[in-house]
Amino acid sequence: MRFGVVGTNFVSDFFMNGAKEVAECEVAAVCSGRKENAIKFAEKYQIPLVFDNYIEMIESKEIDAIYLAIPNSLHYEITCECIKRGIPTLTEKPFASNYNEAKHMIELSKEYKTYLHDGLIPMYTDNFQILKDNLHLVGKVRRGVFVFGKYSSRYDAYLRGENPTTFRRELCNGSCMDIGVYAIGDAVALFGKPKKIIATGILLDTGVDGLGSCTLIYDTFEVCIQHSKITDTKIISEIQGEEGTIQIDMPSRMDGMWFYPRNPERAGMHKVDESGKVLLSKPSQEGFAYQLRDFIENVKEGRHESLKLPHQMTLDIMEVLTECRRQMGVIYPCDEKEIG
Incomplete structure (x- = not known):
């Protein structure tokens, strides 16, 4: 093609x-x-x-x-x-x-x-499918934590007053749109659209968010999301359940995933290493x-x-993303235009 x-x-x-x-x-x-x-x-x-x-x-x-x-x-x-x-x-x-x-x-x-x-990208990868297939290992899910923070290579230019494209409101940019979308996408693809959304953000002078967080509330668990374009993070993402925890190295790629069973014997795990974890992921290709x-x-x-990322899932992700922006106060010129 x-x-x-x-x-x-x-x-x-x-x-x-x-x-x-x-x-x-x-x-x-x-x-x-x-x-x-x-x-x-x-x-x-x-x-x-x-x-x-x-x-x-x-x-x-x-x-x-x-x-x-x-x-x-x-x-x-x-x-x-x-x-x-x-x-x-x-x-x-x-x-x-x-x-x-x-x-x-x-x-x-x-x-x-x-x-x-x-x-x-994440929804098309083999490791995302592995995550879905092994989600039952944690038992009843109680919390998801998806963290993605990366100090933008263009933030220094912003601080110098050069107005790089990364932080322009008229270009519909900002942390949630650029980085938070991965974490929001992972959560919605795994758990569906939440019942309630609570979002906050730190806005730059240009009117876009430099960093932010949101909580997606479901019937019996919550998903906490942190995203940033102006700081780095070493916090790892994870899904916490009553029978164990799955850790994920990066929401945007899903390169590395590990399961930490709360009770290895009851979980029937035979490949728990000395640190108490089981490798779930397999080597990845370029996303x-x-x-x-x-x-x-x-x-x-x-x-x-x-079939892996159907249009209805895209709409659910965009609905959550749009509501997070609204609550943060990040409004783009196109938000006020009539569509169609």
Whole structure:
């Protein structure tokens, strides 16, 4: 399948690393509003075609699918245009700027019978499936804790007054959208939509959140989420149950997972190491490789959505994400626009 890539920032490098691991994936074209960036990217990865207009790239008939690594504020507009032209589309996370945009994008996908893929990596990985399959080991779940904090490489520029794209309200950025979405996505994919949401955040002068937290409340347990773009963390994520705890090294990748049984003998575990844990995860590939295989398979099967991350799950994640932003007071210009 011939892909066109729109956008040449660092996440497009990750895409290319994943594409190398998928035999059926060929990157045939790259597009950037700054053509010089597209030329450099094409030279780096030996991509044959370069464009500075994604419509021209689609209409060239040289690609079969498109990957959008573009600012969050453009996801809605450009994804809709790709759908209307019948081009299977992989939209980078967060899927949209808000719930209403996501809902309309998915409605268009059904109307035009065009495959639309949410680029939230964890749900496509083998280790996420392993986590789901082994969740019963902890017994009755009582608490989930998902923590993802990473000091942004662009925060120093922000502190110098340079206004980098990472922290711009008009581009629909911020910690919850960039990093919190992974933790929220993991929680919703594992446990469904919560009954109640409580969210707080520390806002920067630009009007976006530098860090924040939210609690997702379910009938018999809670999920606590912490996210940050302005601090690092060494706290590990975990799911706590009455029979044990599963620890997860990073919500965005699921590379390492361990089960700590409260009672190893009763749990029937035979591979508990000296620290009392059992390795659950298996060695991982580049995250994009998993979702590219899923993307290609679903397009070949004539589906309009992934079975691993169906559209209703995307809508549930976007509903939670949008409500967290609302409670934090992070409002984007697009939130006030009429959709459709």
